[in-house]
Amino acid sequence: MKPSTNVTLFPKRKPPAKTPPERDASHLCSWTSGSQQCRYPATLSSTTLGDGPWFCTFHFECASPSYGAEVVKASQDYGQEDLVASVRRRTLEQANAEAAAYCQAQGLHTTDQMRVHIAKAMPKVGSGGGSLDWARKIMARIQAGESLPMISEQKARQALGLPTIAEAERDKRTERDALEAQFPAMQALR
Numbered sequence: 001m002k003p004s005t006n007v008t009l010f011p012k013r014k015p016p017a018k019t020p021p022e023r024d025a026s027h028l029c030s031w032t033s034g035s036q037q038c039r040y041p042a043t044l045s046s047t048t049l050g051d052g053p054w055f056c057t058f059h060f061e062c063a064s065p066s067y068g069a070e071v072v073k074a075s076q077d078y079g080q081e082d083l084v085a086s087v088r089r090r091t092l093e094q095a096n097a098e099a100a101a102y103c104q105a106q107g108l109h110t111t112d113q114m115r116v117h118i119a120k121a122m123p124k125v126g127s128g129g130g131s132l133d134w135a136r137k138i139m140a141r142i143q144a145g146e147s148l149p150m151i152s153e154q155k156a157r158q159a160l161g162l163p164t165i166a167e168a169e170r171d172k173r174t175e176r177d178a179l180e181a182q183f184p185a186m187q188a189l190r
């Protein structure tokens with residue numbers, strides 16, 4: 001008996017019946033009282049797909065319109081942007097403190113120590129008052145015949161205000177062509 005070729009071992013999955021809409025970018029509570037919307041962050045929804053509506057902890061399952069209106073009135077002074085900024089700042093400060101303690105315990109340099117070291121050790125390239133010794137050293141090494149990456153020469157030329165590599169090659173060709181054009185005339189003078 002011949003096996004059937006119409007058997008599907010892994011049937012294709014059907015797409016979800018409904019894709020959830022995008023959540024409101026402000027992430028504010030959906031409760032409104034008159035023309036004012038609650039300014040507290042929306043954290044709770046009764047749906048499992050995330051399609052809302054989203055409410056703050058005060059308005060989630062709130063049954064009293066008068067209580068809801070009082071909460072909306074109280075929320076108008078709430079500054080979500082300030083709260084988010086302060087949470088981020090505190091989190092960063094805590095992470096930096098933990099990292100500094102770890103580095104100190106391990107005998108490593110902290111990021112603040114490295115920033116100070118780099119500021120002292122590195123020239124301020126392109127700031128107008130910085131040292132260009134590095135660019136002069138690169139060009140001296142190239143003139144001495146050392147093979148360096150092309151980007152090193154390009155950046156050194158740029159920092160020193162010299163013509164680019166392509167411009168320098170073009171100038172050499174132009175000079176050589178001019179000498180070759182003059183060479184027959186020089187031969188006649190001998």
